[in-house]
Amino acid sequence: MITVELPNVLCSYTADNPSLVLDEPCKTVGDALAALGRKSPGALDRIMDERGDVRRHVNLFVNGENVRFLDGLSTPVPNGATIFVLAAVSGG
Amino acid sequence: MKGAFVLRSDRARKKWRVEGPHFRGEAVYALLHDTRGERPRTFAATNSMHWGPTLRTSGDNGATWSEPGPQTVRFPADSGRALAQIWQIASGRATEPDVFYCGVEPAALFESRDGGESWQPNQGLLNHEHQPKWQPGGGGLCLHTVVLDPDNPRRMLIAISSGGVYRSDDGGKSWRARNVGVRAQFLPEEHRYPEFGQCVHKVVHHPARPERLFLQNHWGLYRSDDWGDNWRDIANGVPSDFGFAMQMHPHDPDTVYIVPIEADIFRATPEAKLRVYRTRNAGASWQPLTKGLPQSGAYENVLRDALTADSFDSAGIYFGTRSGKLYGSRDEGATWTEIAGGLPPIVCVKTGTAGAA
Numbered sequence: 001m002i003t004v005e006l007p008n009v010l011c012s013y014t015a016d017n018p019s020l021v022l023d024e025p026c027k028t029v030g031d032a033l034a035a036l037g038r039k040s041p042g043a044l045d046r047i048m049d050e051r052g053d054v055r056r057h058v059n060l061f062v063n064g065e066n067v068r069f070l071d072g073l074s075t076p077v078p079n080g081a082t083i084f085v086l087a088a089v090s091g092g
Numbered sequence: 093m094k095g096a097f098v099l100r101s102d103r104a105r106k107k108w109r110v111e112g113p114h115f116r117g118e119a120v121y122a123l124l125h126d127t128r129g130e131r132p133r134t135f136a137a138t139n140s141m142h143w144g145p146t147l148r149t150s151g152d153n154g155a156t157w158s159e160p161g162p163q164t165v166r167f168p169a170d171s172g173r174a175l176a177q178i179w180q181i182a183s184g185r186a187t188e189p190d191v192f193y194c195g196v197e198p199a200a201l202f203e204s205r206d207g208g209e210s211w212q213p214n215q216g217l218l219n220h221e222h223q224p225k226w227q228p229g230g231g232g233l234c235l236h237t238v239v240l241d242p243d244n245p246r247r248m249l250i251a252i253s254s255g256g257v258y259r260s261d262d263g264g265k266s267w268r269a270r271n272v273g274v275r276a277q278f279l280p281e282e283h284r285y286p287e288f289g290q291c292v293h294k295v296v297h298h299p300a301r302p303e304r305l306f307l308q309n310h311w312g313l314y315r316s317d318d319w320g321d322n323w324r325d326i327a328n329g330v331p332s333d334f335g336f337a338m339q340m341h342p343h344d345p346d347t348v349y350i351v352p353i354e355a356d357i358f359r360a361t362p363e364a365k366l367r368v369y370r371t372r373n374a375g376a377s378w379q380p381l382t383k384g385l386p387q388s389g390a391y392e393n394v395l396r397d398a399l400t401a402d403s404f405d406s407a408g409i410y411f412g413t414r415s416g417k418l419y420g421s422r423d424e425g426a427t428w429t430e431i432a433g434g435l436p437p438i439v440c441v442k443t444g445t446a447g448a449a
Contacts, residue, residue, distance in 0.1 A: 009143065012159045045163040046143040049174035057142045087142040 002026050003082045004036050006043060010085070013043035029060060030073035032083055047085055057088040094436035096120040096136050098154040105408055105422045108431050114157055115148070122397065124181040125153070125444025128189035132446060135192070135208060137178030145175050147194070149208060153446040165194050165202050165211045171218060173198050180397070182238040185245060195235035199226055199252045203264070216265050217250070217258070222288050226255035229291045229310065230356075236396060237292070241319075242299045249305070249320055254291040257307070257320050270320030277311040294338040294396045298345035306348050306375065308338040308396075310356060315375045326375030331362040337399035341424070342407050346374045349381075349401075349409055349425060351394040360391040368399075368411065370425050384428035385419065392417075395439050402443040412438025 002022040011018050020039060026032040037044035048054055052073075060067045061084040067075040077083065095113025115138045122137035134150040136157065146160040167173040176197040184191025194202040194211060201214040217223070217235075226233055234253055241247035246263045249270070256274065258267040269288035276283075276290045291310035298304070306326075307314040311334050313327040327333035332352040341347035350369050354362045361367065365387045367380040393414040402408035410420045416435035421428045 009140075013161075041162040042160060045166075046140075046160075049144060050163070050166045050169065051172065051174045053174065055142065055144055090141060 001080060002032050002035075002077055004032065005082060005084045007085060007087060009087075010043050010046055013040050013046070026077055028071075028073060029062060029067050029075045029077055029083065032077055033073070057090045059086050059088050060084070061086065093119050093439060096123065096138075096154075097432070097435060099418070099431065103404070105402075105404075105420065110432055111155070113436075114154070119177075119439070121439050122178050122181045122194075123440050123442040124183065124192075125442060125446075126183045126192070127444070127446075128183060128186055129207065132444070133207065134444065135181045137181060137194070139177050145177050147178060147181075147208070153444065164209070165196065167200070167213060168218075171213075173200070176232060177234065179234040179236040180238055182240070185240055185242055188245075193238045195238055195250065197232045197234040199223070199233045199235040199255055201235055201238070201250055201264075214264050216260065216267050220258075220267055222255065222269065225289065226252060227289065229253035237295050239295055239297055239305070241302050243302065247319070249295065251292040251295045251307075253293060253310070254289060256288040256290040257292055257295060258288075259320050270316075271323070272321065273323035273325075274307065274309055274314055275312045293336045296338050296340040296348065298340050301345040304345065304374070306338060306340070308335050308350055310334065313350070313375070326371075328376060329378045330369055331367075335394075336396040337394045337411065338396075339399045339401055339409065342401050342403050343405075344372070347372050347424075348375070349399060350378075351399060351411065353393060359393045361393070364388060364390050366390040366392050366413075366419075368409070368425055368428075381421075381425040381428070383426065384421075384430075397440040397442075398438050400441045400443055403445060408443070410441050410443065412441045414438065 004020045006018050022035040024035040095115045097112035099108045101108045118138040118140045124135045126133045134154050136148045139145040148157045150157045178194050178196050180195035182193040190207040192204045192208050201217050202211040204211045237251035239249040247261050249259045251257050256271040259270045260267045271290050274290045294308045296306050303319045305316040313333045314323040315326045316323045330352050335353045337351050339349045348371050366385040367382050369378040371378045394411050399411040407424045409425050412418045414437045418432040419428050420431045
């Protein structure tokens with residue numbers, strides 16, 4: 001079981017729920033995002049573009065580590081892990 | 093650049109009420125108020141630096157907006173492209189009230205035939221043989237202008253920065269570059285009139301004379317009398333032929349408005365004077381419109397979609413500056429007032445009428 005924690009700005013896509021529990025088996029961050037997309041395609045569109053690339057100013061953390069500095073979407077997610085989706089330190 | 097502001101007034105257009113910002117923190121490069129259908133529809137193309145672009149709609153003239161859902165304007169997975177920004181939302185013809193177009197970055201045209209619910213990319217442009225050679229301008233590689241022939245449903249024209257003007261005469265299946273006579277100042281001297289690759293900033297026309305087009309180029313002010321087959325210079329009496337914005341008069345096909353900018357390397361109004369220029373003879377001559385506009389210390393820039401008009405008999409002309417000032421004229425440009433100041437940088441100004449005027 002994997003939990004995805006979303007920032008408030010994306011909760012409009014998830015009926016105001018900031019914390020989504022994925023009950024599908026997920027081995028990697030990419031698996032988890034695909035499962036997230038099946039629950040909430042709108043939220044996934046905000047995190048990834050249509051090429052499947054994580055947006056440039058979005059960061060994903062698994063157990064406190066930024067996956068950009070691990071294996072990106074191939075980063076393993078152990079059962080019980082939490083993925084945090086956060087806006088990068090940039091703004092408009 | 094940081095949201096959309098809705099300004100409302102009555103027919104007199106003297107007092108304005110400012111609402112907003114909607115989409116706080118997001119850039120809004122394209123807006124459209126469409127009244128062809130049974131109910132008015134308003135579109136806003138929003139773009140969050142973090143969360144990307146979305147298309148939002150309003151059914152109550154911009155008072156409230158739809159929550160964003162799944163991204164509807166999207167490139168096919170096999171295209172290798174991803175939507176960076178929607179630069180233009182355009183209504184289809186009067187006879188097709190559910191048809192809309194979006195011009196986007198990277199340069200492509202999307203079409204909706206169901207009132208904006210779903211969008212399909214135009215395959216003729218998506219796979220155009222010139223497409224790999226189009227180059228981004230300062231704002232990115234964007235398709236920013238859609239011009240329809242109101243009489244011939246098979247003819248339309250688009251403009252890309254930097255790709256130039258393309259026209260389709262077969263309903264969008266195929267597209268031909270239409271840039272003969274348009275200069276590409278940024279190329280070596282002997283190559284300054286290429287088939288395509290020009291940095292066109294805006295093209296306008298009047299539905300009463302659809303074949304006659306006016307073009308503000310990245311250096312160059314042009315007119316075509318044959319749907320873009322040939323262009324000729326009409327920079328007659330302007331302080332600079334560089335600029336971004338261009339607006340047709342809503343009722344007079346001979347009258348066009350521009351805001352000249354000094355140069356690409358100094359994007360500010362010439363001589364620090366904020367002047368709108370108007371031609372009333374289809375480009376044979378241009379006159380400055382200055383009454384009510386600052387004529388000293390005004391280092392302003394007006395971007396390609398930040399100059400617009402309303403549809404009243406005495407046409408209102410409006411423009412916004414990169415410094416966040418919104419100006420308006422109720423008398424076709426003769427006199428101007430500052431409607432709002434202190435706004436974020438303005439990239440798009442559009443008008444619409446609603447209710448009893």
